[in-house]
Amino acid sequence: xxxxxxxxxxxxxxxxxxxxxxxxxxxxxxxxxxxxxxxxxxxxxxxxxxxxxxxxxxxxxxxxxxxxxxxxxxxxxxxxxxxxxxxxxxxxxxxxxxxxxxxxxxxxxxxxxxxxxxxxxxxxxxxxxxxxxxxxxxxxxxxxxxxxxxxxxxxxxxxxxxxxxxxxxxxxxxxxxxxxxxxxxxxxxxxxxxxxxxxxxxxxxxxxxxxxxxxxxxxxxxxxxxxxxxxxxxxxxxxxxxxxxxxxxxxxxxxxxxxxxxxxxxxxxxxxxxxxxxxxxxxxxxxxxxxxxxxxxxxxxxxxxxxx
Numbered sequence: 001x002x003x004x005x006x007x008x009x010x011x012x013x014x015x016x017x018x019x020x021x022x023x024x025x026x027x028x029x030x031x032x033x034x035x036x037x038x039x040x041x042x043x044x045x046x047x048x049x050x051x052x053x054x055x056x057x058x059x060x061x062x063x064x065x066x067x068x069x070x071x072x073x074x075x076x077x078x079x080x081x082x083x084x085x086x087x088x089x090x091x092x093x094x095x096x097x098x099x100x101x102x103x104x105x106x107x108x109x110x111x112x113x114x115x116x117x118x119x120x121x122x123x124x125x126x127x128x129x130x131x132x133x134x135x136x137x138x139x140x141x142x143x144x145x146x147x148x149x150x151x152x153x154x155x156x157x158x159x160x161x162x163x164x165x166x167x168x169x170x171x172x173x174x175x176x177x178x179x180x181x182x183x184x185x186x187x188x189x190x191x192x193x194x195x196x197x198x199x200x201x202x203x204x205x206x207x208x209x210x211x212x213x214x215x216x217x218x219x220x221x222x223x224x225x226x227x228x229x230x231x232x233x234x235x236x237x238x239x240x241x242x243x244x245x246x247x248x249x250x251x252x253x254x255x256x257x258x259x260x261x262x263x264x265x266x267x268x269x270x271x272x273x274x275x276x277x278x279x280x281x282x283x284x285x286x287x288x289x290x291x292x293x294x295x296x297x298x299x300x301x302x303x304x305x306x307x308x
Contacts, residue, residue, distance in 0.1 A: 034093075076142050146240070148215075159252075208283045218284075218288045
C-alpha cells in the first residue's frame, strides 16, 4: 500500500479526459489548419476550425461522428443556437479557394467551397455582381434565400456538379442523373440514399409541395422532380441545404446556365412565416424530417439549421 501511494505521489494522479477534451485533442493532433477551443459552457463545448485542406474536414467529420459533436458551416444563419450540443464551427479562410475554368469545357468552372463570390465576379462570372462579395461559395450554395428558385426550377442555379462529404464519410460526386446521364452511384451508401430520395418524391408530402409555385420545404427534393424539359440533377439537392445535409467539397458551375437564369425570389422560401395549422406547412415539415433522416441519420450536421 505504501509503495502504491509513493508511486502515485511521484508519478502524479492520472485524470480521465472529458469527452470534449478528448475530441479537441484528437482534432488538434490530426488537422493541419488552425483550431480554437472556446471551452465548455454548462457541459456543452464550442470550437472553431479553419481548415488548411480537404483532409482536415474528413478528420473533423470522423471525430464529430465519434464524439457526438455537430459539424457546422460558419457564415450561414442558424435558426437553432445549437446550445444543447457541442459544436465545431468550420470557418473557410484563405485556403480551399481555387476557382478555374475546366480545360475541356470553357463554360464550366471548378470552384472550391472557400472561394468568395467577389472572387468569382473578378474572375469573369459577372452573374455574381449583385450578390455579397464576402460570401463563400459554400455559404451561397447553402443559403435558402439565395437558392429560392420556383418549384422544379433548380436548373436555374447554374450548378452542374458537386462533391459532398456525407455524414457517414462517403465522398459523393453528384450531377445529372437520368436516361441519358446515368452517372454511376459509387458505393452502397450513396445508392441507398438516392433510392430513398426518389421513393420519397412519390409521397403525398412531396407531391403537395411540388404543386405549389414556390417550393415550401427546406430541402430541395424538387431537384428530383424538375420542370418539363429539364433533367434530374442530384447536385441540386444541396441548393439551400443550410449546411444540414453534408459538407461541400467542390462545385462545378455552368456559366451558360448562370447567364440565362433570372435571380431567385428571396421571398420564395418562407417556412418560418407559414401558419403552423396550415396543411402544407405540416407536409413540408414532415418531408424535411424524412430528407434529413436519409442524409444524416446520426445528426452529424446541424438540425434544423437555417430558417428565414
